[in-house]
Amino acid sequence: MRLGLTGALALILTGCGSEPAADSSDPGAAEAAAAGVAAVVKGEAAGRPFPDDMPAFVEPMPGGRYLTGMRGSNAVRSTGMDMYDAPGTAAEAIAFHTDALTKGGFSPQVSPARKLRKTTETTIAGKHTDGRTLDVIVIEQETGTAAVQMRYTIPGA
Numbered sequence: 001m002r003l004g005l006t007g008a009l010a011l012i013l014t015g016c017g018s019e020p021a022a023d024s025s026d027p028g029a030a031e032a033a034a035a036g037v038a039a040v041v042k043g044e045a046a047g048r049p050f051p052d053d054m055p056a057f058v059e060p061m062p063g064g065r066y067l068t069g070m071r072g073s074n075a076v077r078s079t080g081m082d083m084y085d086a087p088g089t090a091a092e093a094i095a096f097h098t099d100a101l102t103k104g105g106f107s108p109q110v111s112p113a114r115k116l117r118k119t120t121e122t123t124i125a126g127k128h129t130d131g132r133t134l135d136v137i138v139i140e141q142e143t144g145t146a147a148v149q150m151r152y153t154i155p156g157a
Contacts (some may be wrong), residue, residue, distance in 0.1 A: 054082060057134060058150050059100045063087035066145065080152045086148050090140035093148050094122055097136040101126040106134060118142050131155040 050066050058080070060066075069082035086093040094110065102110040106126035113122045119139050126134040137149040 045047070050082070050084070055152060055154065056144070057104045057106070057128075057132065058082060058149070058152050059097075059104070060084050060150070061086050061088070061093060061096050064148070077156065079152065081149060081151045083147060083149045086138070086146040088144040089144060090120070090122065090138050093146045094124065095137045097124050097138065097148070097150075101134060102137070104134075105129070106132075113140075 022098045050060060050064075051069060051071075054069075060082070061084075064084040064086055067083040067085060071080045071081065072078070083130075086096075088096075098108050098110060101124065106128045109125045109127075111123045111125070113120045118139055120142075122138045124136040124138070126136070128134075132155070133151075133153045134141065135151045139149070139153075141147065
């Protein structure tokens with residue numbers, strides 16, 4: 001079955017096993033709903049401020065420049081991904097997010113940096129006792145700048 005871009009992104013964000021409601025304005029969303037994936041998928045565009053509907057525990061560095069994001073939800077969980085350019089170095093972004101996760105009650109686990117072509121990625125996996133997760137991927141560019149991807153899951157939302 002061909003899901004289309006929206007359906008594929010919904011599948012990536014939320015997984016299967018829910019009872020979704022389709023967005024009738026997008027045939028890809030209807031196909032995704034029929035396949036048992038996301039009920040709601042929403043995107044944001046670069047250049048806009050950080051979305052108002054970001055959960056409070058998803059905290060970007062002050063001065064960051066928003067790039068893109070998505071939201072998805074179904075009867076089992078809400079998920080999202082936001083990406084931004086960090087205002088400092090990768091090391092500063094890693095320190096900021098590790099500290100923010102700890103202050104938010106998460107148990108952050110920082111993975112060793114991985115070299116990928118012209119970038120280096122460091123993942124900070126955060127788990128909360130209430131079942132929420134927040135994974136932060138800090139992507140160091142050749143220029144010394146960093147982009148940050150924040151992926152979260154809220155169970156039962």
